[in-house]
Amino acid sequence: xxxxxxxxxxxxxxxxxxxxxxxxxxxxxxxxxxxxxxxxxxxxxxxxxxxxxxxxxxxxxxxxxxxxxxxxxxxxxxxxxxxxxxxxxxxxxxxxxxxxxxxxxxxxxxxxxxxxxxxxxxxxxxxxxxxxxxxxxxxxxxxxxxxxxxxxxxxxxxxxxxxxxxxxxxxxxxxxxxxxxxxxxxxxxxxxxxxxxxxxxxxxxxxxxxxxxxxxxxxxxxxxxxxxxxxxxxxxxxxxxxxxxxxxxxxxxxxxxxxxxxxxxxxxxxxxxxxxxxxxxxxxxxxxxxxxxxxxxxxxxxxxxxxxxxxxxxxxxxxxxxxxxxxxxxxxxxxxxxxxxxxxxxxxxxxxxxxxxxxxxxxxxxxxxxxxxxxxxxxxxxxxxxxxxxxxxxxxxxxxxxxxxxxxxxxxxxxxxxxxxxxxxxxxxxxxxxxxxxxxxxxxxxxxxxxxxxxxxxxxxxxxxxxxxxxxxxxxxxxxxxxxxxxxxxxxxxxxxxxxxxxxxxxxxxxxxxxxxxxxxxxxxxxxxxxxxxxxxxxxxxxxxxxxxxxxxxxxxxxxxxxxxxxxxxxxxxxxxxxxxxxxxxxxxxxxxxxxxxxxxxxxxxxxxxxx
Numbered sequence: 001x002x003x004x005x006x007x008x009x010x011x012x013x014x015x016x017x018x019x020x021x022x023x024x025x026x027x028x029x030x031x032x033x034x035x036x037x038x039x040x041x042x043x044x045x046x047x048x049x050x051x052x053x054x055x056x057x058x059x060x061x062x063x064x065x066x067x068x069x070x071x072x073x074x075x076x077x078x079x080x081x082x083x084x085x086x087x088x089x090x091x092x093x094x095x096x097x098x099x100x101x102x103x104x105x106x107x108x109x110x111x112x113x114x115x116x117x118x119x120x121x122x123x124x125x126x127x128x129x130x131x132x133x134x135x136x137x138x139x140x141x142x143x144x145x146x147x148x149x150x151x152x153x154x155x156x157x158x159x160x161x162x163x164x165x166x167x168x169x170x171x172x173x174x175x176x177x178x179x180x181x182x183x184x185x186x187x188x189x190x191x192x193x194x195x196x197x198x199x200x201x202x203x204x205x206x207x208x209x210x211x212x213x214x215x216x217x218x219x220x221x222x223x224x225x226x227x228x229x230x231x232x233x234x235x236x237x238x239x240x241x242x243x244x245x246x247x248x249x250x251x252x253x254x255x256x257x258x259x260x261x262x263x264x265x266x267x268x269x270x271x272x273x274x275x276x277x278x279x280x281x282x283x284x285x286x287x288x289x290x291x292x293x294x295x296x297x298x299x300x301x302x303x304x305x306x307x308x309x310x311x312x313x314x315x316x317x318x319x320x321x322x323x324x325x326x327x328x329x330x331x332x333x334x335x336x337x338x339x340x341x342x343x344x345x346x347x348x349x350x351x352x353x354x355x356x357x358x359x360x361x362x363x364x365x366x367x368x369x370x371x372x373x374x375x376x377x378x379x380x381x382x383x384x385x386x387x388x389x390x391x392x393x394x395x396x397x398x399x400x401x402x403x404x405x406x407x408x409x410x411x412x413x414x415x416x417x418x419x420x421x422x423x424x425x426x427x428x429x430x431x432x433x434x435x436x437x438x439x440x441x442x443x444x445x446x447x448x449x450x451x452x453x454x455x456x457x458x459x460x461x462x463x464x465x466x467x468x469x470x471x472x473x474x475x476x477x478x479x480x481x482x483x484x485x486x487x488x489x490x491x492x493x494x495x496x497x498x499x500x501x502x503x504x505x506x507x508x509x510x511x512x513x514x515x516x517x518x519x520x521x522x523x524x525x526x527x528x529x530x531x532x533x534x535x536x537x538x539x540x541x542x543x544x545x546x547x548x549x550x551x552x553x554x555x556x557x558x559x560x561x562x563x564x565x566x567x568x569x570x571x572x573x574x575x576x577x578x579x580x581x582x583x584x585x586x587x588x589x590x591x592x593x594x595x596x597x598x599x600x601x602x603x604x605x606x607x608x609x610x611x612x
Contacts, residue, residue: 001034002026002069005058007077008040012197015040018073025071025103033071035061042196046079047130049089055079059089062098071101075108075122076129083123090119131293134284138291141308145275148310150208154178156268157250157259158217158318163200164207173200174213178251210273211315218318220247221269225319228264229326234334235260236385243387256384265331267304270324271313276302347374347399348565349406349575355379356578356592358390365396374399376577393586395579402575402591405603409593410571436546443539450477450532474533474540482529486522493518571596 006018015038026033037054044052061067070093072078078100080086090109093100100108108119144151150161155175162172173193175181183191183200193200202208212218220242227233227241236257242249249255267274276286285294287306317324353362355378362376378395380388454476496515503511576592590604 001067003035003067004033004071006038007044007079010043021073021103022071047081062096067098069099073103075102076126082127086123138284145308148314151275158213158221159210160213161208162211163202225323229323240385254384254387264327269319270317271315272309274307274309276308349402352575354574354576356576357392405591439542439546443543446532446536474536477533479531482525486525489522
């Protein structure tokens with residue numbers, strides 16, 4: 001069967017041109033298109049093939065042997081991240097006896113030199129175009145943010161996007177949900193603009209800027225900041241208080257601790273809208289005041305120093321400066337307090353656990369306050385609290401309980417798997433220790449050679465302890481002047497060499513032995529006369545760096561959790577934790593362990609109550 005594939009980057013683009021191009025090709029070649037795969041809804045960037053549903057269906061059909069030929073309008077419509085990914089897909093097609101054809105380029109899976117070169121150049125060009133486009137996009141956003149203009153996306157809670165024409169308000173947009181918004185005119189007229197990305201059009205000379213919205217929402221914002229600044233309360237408790245009061249979050253319906261914390265940290269509420277608060281780019285990002293290639297594509301929070309903001313406030317602050325400062329200080333302190341990497345790392349089952357109630361991953365909770373044990377709770381409950389959309393309770397379960405069950409499972413399946421799941425020797429710590437010992441031994445070797453050429457009273461004339469003084473031995477060391485002795489021995493060696501040819505064979509053997517001895521003495525004298533201060537300083541720097549690395553390795557080496565998780569990963573795929581309820585308690589009912597291969601095993605716990 002011949003299949004056609006069509007892709008547009010956005011649903012705002014028309015697929016008709018590609019469809020007509022492929023149809024014309026089919027007529028010219030007397031071919032019949034058996035099926036059309038079309039990624040035309042939402043966003044379908046070329047570098048995110050895994051997120052294009054029709055493209056993935058196409059690949060599945062190829063692997064099933066249903067398709068023998070794919071036709072696309074052009075190579076970039078097929079869509080790949082780079083030349084390596086294009087090669088990966090071509091390999092997949094060729095292994096399944098499927099050809100990829102382009103209307104304009106012909107057979108893209110041919111193995112002749114010209115096709116391979118053309119494909120490579122096409123993929124490289126595609127990657128370059130994506131990076132150039134990303135550079136222009138990021139540069140434009142930086143310029144927009146510095147000017148205080150609206151950079152796009154959903155407005156923060158309580159803010160409207162106002163369109164100004166010649167300094168006067170032309171209209172404003174107010175959000176009611178992620179995809180529902182209203183355009184409001186100064187005379188009170190309203191128009192609905194619903195749907196993803198469906199913003200009202202503005203004229204080229206208009207300016208879009210954030211401005212405070214309705215007073216009711218502004219009152220909620222001031223209340224949130226006031227609670228956090230003056231009370232001993234967490235974002236989670238604020239979210240619970242808002243939900244209990246029936247205050248609706250316009251974007252997520254229910255409030256949660258993540259949304260509250262994000263609101264409290266947003267400088268837009270003091271009149272300074274900020275862009276670049278979070279990093280989620282694919283090609284280019286703005287870091288250290290420059291547009292750079294992306295090295296880590298994970299979503300991550302930026303430090304406030306990386307925010308891009310206007311030089312002056314855009315509007316009168318919604319919260320006062322002293323309240324803002326108190327809130328930021330408290331957020332910073334709570335963030336530092338929450339960082340317990342070693343304790344959380346030891347909860348090594350986190351990557352496997354799934355809540356049986358909602359199907360969401362469980363969240364690891366390190367010992368804190370009255371809770372003296374490591375545990376896991378439902379991810380939905382952790383984010384949304386008791387008002388979570390699936391109705392899950394806390395579902396807290398001790399790490400020690402689950403760890404014992406996993407060990408029991410491994411013993412029952414195969415006793416050797418227990419050893420498999422044990423953490424291997426900490427290679428990071430071992431490597432760091434070996435490298436430090438190697439550098440330190442070299443430093444001590446040089447140090448021993450230098451001690452004969454340091455004044456006896458050197459230690460008495462330096463500040464600090466004697467050990468520090470000896471580590472800085474290069475400051476007092478002076479290499480010996482052995483030039484005269486070296487010259488004398490070299491002259492002696494030259495004299496022997498000049499008369500060597502006149503000697504009898506027996507004397508030549510004796511002369512050889514003596515000359516070799518002289519040469520050895522010369523090399524030893526030169527080594528002794530070498531200025532050891534230069535290599536010593538280099539080695540001392542290497543020792544300091546290796547010592548720092550070793551300390552870091554020792555810090556993390558005590559946490560065997562990650563190593564155990566990595567070992568278990570080859571045995572277990574996921575662990576589903578199931579609870580049942582009574583009026584007041586939730587009970588850990590059973591744990592389902594899904595292995596990488598084989599049948600799942602359900603471990604019933606006879607209604608053991610959860611620690612919550």
